[in-house]
Amino acid sequence: MSNNKPMPVATEISAPFWEGLKARRLLIQQCNACAQWLFYPRRHCPACLAPDPAWREVAGQASLYSYTLTRIATLPDFADEMPQALAVVELAEGVR
Ligand SMILES: [Zn+2]
Numbered sequence: 209m210s211n212n213k214p215m216p217v218a219t220e221i222s223a224p225f226w227e228g229l230k231a232r233r234l235l236i237q238q239c240n241a242c243a244q245w246l247f248y249p250r251r252h253c254p255a256c257l258a259p260d261p262a263w264r265e266v267a268g269q270a271s272l273y274s275y276t277l278t279r280i281a282t283l284p285d286f287a288d289e290m291p292q293a294l295a296v297v298e299l300a301e302g303v304r
Pocket of ligand 1: 239240241242243244253254255256257258
């Protein structure tokens with residue numbers, strides 16, 4: 209198994225999410241106007257279009273919504289870790 213795997217690249221919008229994970233905290237955005245939880249990171253709430261949603265830590269309670277085991281590596285870098293398990297998790301806050 210290679211230790212030289214591709215890593216996510218933080219953008220200006222997603223940086224707080226990745227920094228939270230480095231600190232072992234799960235941070236996602238919540239709209240300040242309508243309280244809608246958002247995932248993936250965005251500049252505006254998709255429900256009410258209010259700008260600048262807040263970053264908040266979530267409890268981390270979730271359920272497995274769906275998963276698959278891949279037969280073909282998603283990138284050549286992961287060919288030595290087959291099968292890959294890809295999952296969608298639904299947080300208690302309602303985002304997947
Ligand atoms: Zn909103």
